[in-house]
Amino acid sequence: MSTLVDYDDALSRYEPVIGLEVHVELGTASKMFCGCPTTFGGQPNTQVCPVCLGLPGSLPVVNRAAIESTIRMGLALNCDIASWCRFARKNYFYPDMPKDYQISQYDEPLCTDGYLDVSVPTPDGEVQVVRVGIERVHMEEDTGKLTHTGGATGRIHGADYSLVDYNRAGIPLVEIVTKPVTGTGALAPMVARAYVTALRDIMRSLGVSDVRMEEGSLRCDANLSLAPPGEPWGTRTETKNVNSLRSVERSVTFEIRRQAAVLDGGGTITQETRHFHEDDGSTTPGRSKEEAEDYRYFPEPDLLPVAPDPVWVDELRGTLPELPAVRRARLQQEWGISDFDMDSVINAGALGLVETTIAAGADQAAARKWWLGELARTAKERGVDLADLGVTPVQVARVAELVAAGTLNDKLARQVLEGVAAGEGEPDAVIAARGLVLVSDDDALLAALDEAIAANQDAVAKIQEGKVQAAGAIIGAVMKATRGQADAARVRELLLERLGA
């Protein structure tokens, strides 16, 4: 186990430089270079053909939709689109790679030199916008999937042999590489996470990928180096296959603490790839760069150059939806809320849900309150995304409407939402089935109130002395007696009338 330095300590002595390489599987119907389907979860080796199996004699042909998706990605990331570029072969032997070379792009990427602005919450509750430079966006093909068999762990080490399924081989990938990101200080891990999150949201809003991280359709490599402030950048490590948003943040944090310990001890950082371990958030060394493959890139002779016509690029630009950052700014202004509140909505993955709930008639504050409160809590308990909770914006809008009309109070509303989330049907059905109606009938309330007054003479005395806040105890007693179904506002009015206060 590596020696680690306390995080704040590390940042007091070193400036981190981060770099991120993200691979995302595109959501095309067919693979990058052949007509095989890209659907996830098929029986092994049933989505293969001579091309994606790399059989002798077979030849690749580029999927137009994959090129278009990549160009649209590039445009969304403010990149320049190359007027002429080529595919290259990256040569290395590995059993998941059917041709023992990967068709990729090398020194002529399709998109270059862009940026993405990401919002990062700071510890003091502010939001800082960080511009992450994009070095390049290019296309390549995915590899097959290895399963390691035998041995104790099912991991690569100690396995007796491996099995290969080539269904994934040839699925189009876009690789997005950032420029080195500097000056983020202690925010570096959060910036890394926020960047990958923003990238995921852009992918989804463009419709180029559904980005299912749990299915491995987004894979991230995180580079990190440290140097004392003002000094040249240090040697970097590349942590491979960091495949969830949380892991991105954790791996960067870990590397900062580990590298700081090495440097503190007078050691040097080895330029190497490292593996991330989900269980404890640590990284361990892989192969060092010195022994790394010489990939012998050269222009792919089986494919012709791609030379996007400016007219075509403009057409594609015309298909771009409102991008997340623009949409965010617009909605924030429409709703008139603070940066912090907007971040809360976005971080909860609730932006679209809140927007649709408002469109269905709810007040913006109510929409935010329900999604970020009760529903977020339920989603967290169940370990699912808000969107997958089974509650629709229309249902939330209905609950908000009933609260506004005084038919439900907050407590009852929570119970209604809980019922909807539990699959008990529409809000009105839950209300009927559970009998969740607010009691505002004065006779019923007065009976409970009189009992409460009789039992809380201390509070009565205080109210009569003018300490109106003491009313809470009596109202609470009424609420308790009515199992929360009393209209608290009406109880308060009745109480004050009764006491003549």
Next chain:
Amino acid sequence: MSAITRAEVVHLARLARLDLPDDALTHYAEQLDAILDAVAMVSEVAADDVPATSHPVPLTNVFRDDTNQPCLARAEVLAQAPAAEDGRFRVPRILDDEEPA
């Protein structure tokens, strides 16, 4: 151009995944040297301002539509494999611990 060394030949053989015995390595070192000598005249051509030609015909933008085509039958594919198991290709254990990306 400099003569190719034996160490370079060893490295090349590893890169190319060719398990060559010692005498073959020596033999190839000599032959590669001779061939490289013979082809080295390409470097005499002053071609700083000449573009490289990677493709013999000047076509660009050849694409296919994003539609599905029939796949191969798995049985036919795996019948050709040196080893298969559980619908997958069976390959020897991987000692090397890094998967290039």
Next chain:
Amino acid sequence: MTDIVRMTATQLVEEMAQGNLTSAEITRAHLDRIAEVDQDIHAYLHVDREGALATAAEADAARNTGADLPPLAGVPVAVKDVMTMRGVPTTAGSRILEGWLPPYDATVVASLRRNLMPILGKTNMDEFAMGSSTEYSAYGPTRNPWDTSRIPGGSGGGSAAALAAFEAPLAIGTDTGGSIRQPAAVTGTVGVKPTYGAVSRYGLIALASSLDQAGPCARSVRDAAMLHQAIAGHDPRDSTSLAAPVPDLVAAVREGDVRGMRIGLVTELGGEGYQPGVEQRFREAVDLLADRGAEIVEVSCPNFRYALGAYYLILPSEASSNLAKFDGMRYGLRVDDSDAGVEQVMAQTRAAGFGDEVKRRIMLGTYALSAGYYDAYYGQAQKVRTLVQRDFAAAFADCHVLISPTCPTTAFPLGEKVDDPLAMYLNDIATIPVNLAGNAALSLPVGLAPEDGLPVGLQIMAPHHEDARLYGVAAVLEGALEDTWGQPLIEKVGG
């Protein structure tokens, strides 16, 4: 009637049309001929008797219904073993693919099937098409029917020898640096390398993708034109396939005329290193073209002298990558000692499965692409390629076609160059520039060298997409030569 196997494809088509012969009879005659002579020639690696007879029966049945048939329906053909054929052994002349049964047809094979042409079998070749003598086949050499102690050329020696030994009337070859034309020249047959992209490469086991091109092999210019026409055309599965319609090559043969044509003799493709008898027959053929009304001019292509060097950098570079997939994981040979890891199994498999020349070129290509050497070797070779293209462009601005001897010598004895790679490479000196530039070329026989009595080939080169010009000029020259000799040269084979 002439012996069936000595007929040209053109004659066979005519006999079938007249009802004198069936495809089944023709196919059986060739299968019998193979059984009779192939133990001496070894043109075939695999004979597909059942498949060929089934297609023949299909062609005959279609003819009986009076259906409109493709021109070559019923005419058998042999296919170089570098083309995949579904369910039929395909080895590319290598041990590493021994026993492999491809699950799909090459586009060229599919075209032959669509044309109802019985496929007799797969012909021998230098391993992965690397060589000029077919001696690098892992399955033993092919012998030249003119003199069985000599090589039939390579890499497509099997296809050329099958034609010269009357084991097939037509054959498919592939030409990366001369592998159709050089075997044609040394076996007294006709071979054509179409414009790059004219014939699909899908299913052609790649040697060097930017140089490889499949084409027709035949015993006459007209036969070659018919086969070329049958296999050419756009293939959406090959990105480098040309979209333009296939010109009418048979019409080009029929209407061939060199009057008023300017024909360029390439200064750099002749002289030193060329056998005197080769030069002599070449000059006589040039005189015949002049007799028939062509204007002969000398043209210089100064960068051709760098072509061989560029070729032996580009080819091994692309080949080193193309042949990486032969790693023992998914098909073909696997050498597995139970304790080895995957890297070692791959390396052992490749060491055992590839022959010496293949390993040599893989090593050379790996070197030329390596970081630190790329610019000096591969990069510079690609620039030479540009210069060769420019030389062609300048020459074609002045001439309709260019001509040269196809190769510097006639067929050399088996074993003579097998251990001398550089000497072997020099065979391709005249054929390589065309592959680098991607244009079209044809070789046809122009006589026997006086000193050894072996066939001499003449190469005609045309600009991109002008394959028809080759056929027009070749048809005129073939006619003029036959007038001189009184019969086709191929009649003289075997004494």
